[in-house]
Amino acid sequence: MSRLGPALWRQTWPMTIGVLALLGFQLVDSAFVARLGTAPLAAQSFTFPLTFLIIGVQVGLGIAIAALISRALGAGEIERTRRLGSLVLMVGGAIIALLASMLWWAQSPIFSRLGADAATRELIRHYWAPQLLAAWLGALLYFVYSLFRAHGDTRLPGKMMVITSLVNLLLDPLLIFGFGPWQGLGLPGAAWATAIAFASGLLLITKRLLQNDWLACSGLRRELAVSTRPFVGIAGPAMISQLMPPLAAMLAVSVVASLGESSVAAWGLASRLETLALVVVLAMTMSLPPWLGRCYGAGDWTQIRQLVRLALRLVVGWQLALGIILALFSPWAAELLAGSPDVRDDLAVLIRFLLPSYSALGVCMLVVSAGNALGWPLRAMLMSMARLFLCYLPFLWLGASLAGLPGLAIGAALGNVLAGVVAWQLMRRMLARSEACSRYESKLLSRERT
Template identity: 25%
Template sequence: MFRILLRLAPPVMLAQLIQALYHIVDSYFVGRYSDTGLTALSIIYPLQLLMIALAVGTGVGINTLMAHFMGVGEPEKSRETAGTGALLAFVMWVLFAGVCWCIMPGYARMSTDSPAVAQDVVTYGRIVCVCSFGLFFESIWTKVLQAGGAMKLPMAAQIVGALVNIVLDPILIFGIGPVPELGIAGAAIATVLGQCAAACIVMPRGFRKSPPLSAYRRYVPRIYQVGFPNILMQTAYTFYILGLNLIPKGFSDQAVTALGLYYKWQTFFFIPLGAMQTCIVPVLSYNFGAGLYARCRRTLRDAVLMGLALMALGTISFALFPEQLLAVFTQDLQVIRIGSYGFRVIGVSFLPMVLSLIFPVFFQAIGAPVRSSLLTVLRTVVLFVPLGWLLSRFGPHAFWFTFPLTELVTPDVGMLFYRQWRRKLPACLFCLQIGSKRCIISRCVSVWYT
């Protein structure tokens, strides 16, 4: 299983590395253009995450269901599941674009008291949300390809999309040659053009013929039953970011900016963990559907070990170089002072966060959506925002301890759920062959599943 993950993970890591780089480059150029624009990007970030939650969560549902059907030997159902993707992507885009166009001014006023920042929020937010069709289609078609083990083409699509965005950012923001200066609107246009470029690359091989409309009634509920934990996890993550953004707003706009810059660097350092989450879902779903439970356990173990080893880099960077990380985007000494303290505190939480984020994906892939959802709700709804509000009563420095405290509680609950799952595993193959529903040999379960 370790070799399988090593083969699947690097292309996904590279693609996500490029994605993180273009988010960072986006913030870099906007920060050089105006401080209000950088704050606006921090405010609009939760809505972008919500958009990604819907797109990727639906894609994960399709991906997991396809892998399940392949694992149980029903390739035709797997193909029909993939065929539902394009229509689902179109419907999600229309709904999301319409809602965001209407709520954007009110959302901006709720998030900031600065008219200049609010205007930038409306400008950037309406462009990236209304023109988000490229993101929805690319996310669905990428997951269709990954269900069959095709990782290189999605990686290439992500790289091309990121390069388009990186090249166009300075041209459209500052105006170069015949191109007029568009400011923050230019950053938004570069982002959506990069998403469209990525979608065009995965479309030829990711697009599948739609099944009859009657088939949607069979597959769509199952897609969202499987994908709902991922959507919930990402959506809850969105709302906890929104909630946390409102807490430092009570201190200063610089505190909001510092928190937003943490999210930018968090995306970069979470690449290994994001890759593990992407790779283990089809692997776990396939092996669980085939009854190979020992492989499910080894997949979880290997993913956690790889995640811990790689996330240690983030902990070291946040502990030793917070000023340098912040200075990439801003020269505001107040932002750097606030963020440096916060980065050092948050860095402590990176290692336990591996388990916090891997366990929900594990339970989602093996068909235990309730446990997956409970872990997500516990982390983002029950702990993060209420704990952040409570600690903020003791001052801005105490607020940052929300992150390590949350990541200490969530893995403990996840481990409890995991032990319960192991105790309920069916008997081993030998005992099943002799007609026993439980293992009758001493240490039988231990030997087989280890």
């Protein structure tokens, strides 16, 4: 166990820095938009669930990439990893492009159902096309990062996340507010800054990817026929698991919309702050599964159990400390991010109650990620479903109905805590059962040999 801690840290810290930079610029992006007024910030907030929908699909595909390639590496199937890498970039890019096209054509009925009025939908219409382009470019970049992570390289993706974040951060004020006589693009400028940043990242990392010889040009059709079933077996439940949060986010936004425009704007900022606060968890869900996949391929359940327990301890300790600190400083944090007093007050309430509960949410996220890597995609999917639709949304809706925005924040926090407890109990049982089965199989093999 003493050796696993530094090893886990070496795998996780590059991704932590990269994800921190990536999510940090997204929060700053929303802070810049907040300076345009409550209406543009509310318009951007309405698009978050659909952006998370695209991210959910790409993360589901990325989980399958990392699982299959890391298992193939553990089994010594080097040529197969190259074919899988090429297939993922082509098929994944096509899937995200199709999804983005569908979201563009269906934008009016979707945003109407979410509660956006005509003026807000007009603001969204100018923002949505460059935002979808940015989402597609970001998905391609994420797939490339997944290849690097599956091969054990977390440093370059971490560096590239920092670089793209810096490019975005530099372009944001220029494209949103303009410079000199140029007035800027307003809300669409935020999306164009992200698209340019992701495009520059793709140009920089593609050369390194080709140098590493991780792709193949031949045998792709045969590999597609062989790997489609195991890929869908992992990606399908993983994608459903990742798509449920955007669906829950849409339902949550519709509840928040009933509380007013300032509440929607505050909820959007809180959503960006949530992803930033969970940066260590998100980095660990990227760095841990390939390691678990290699241990799974080698049948080393002892190390798997030690890794999972260590990761969960780190997540709970870090998130609880961070959540308490941010809750204590919630008025100042809200003042820094919000553009109007109404949004500031609502955001302070959300920070105060939600942030400490992310320690339990982090446990649930890590359990779902580990479950996908260890061959339990269906259980991981069911855990995600239970977290959102049995714990989070019912408590959120009940709290909003009883006490408005403060009740909504308290209800969401209670739902996170309940989900974390359930996820921990589920992981304990799955690990104990798998380790017992592994020991039993080892005894049978040893008897057959003697």
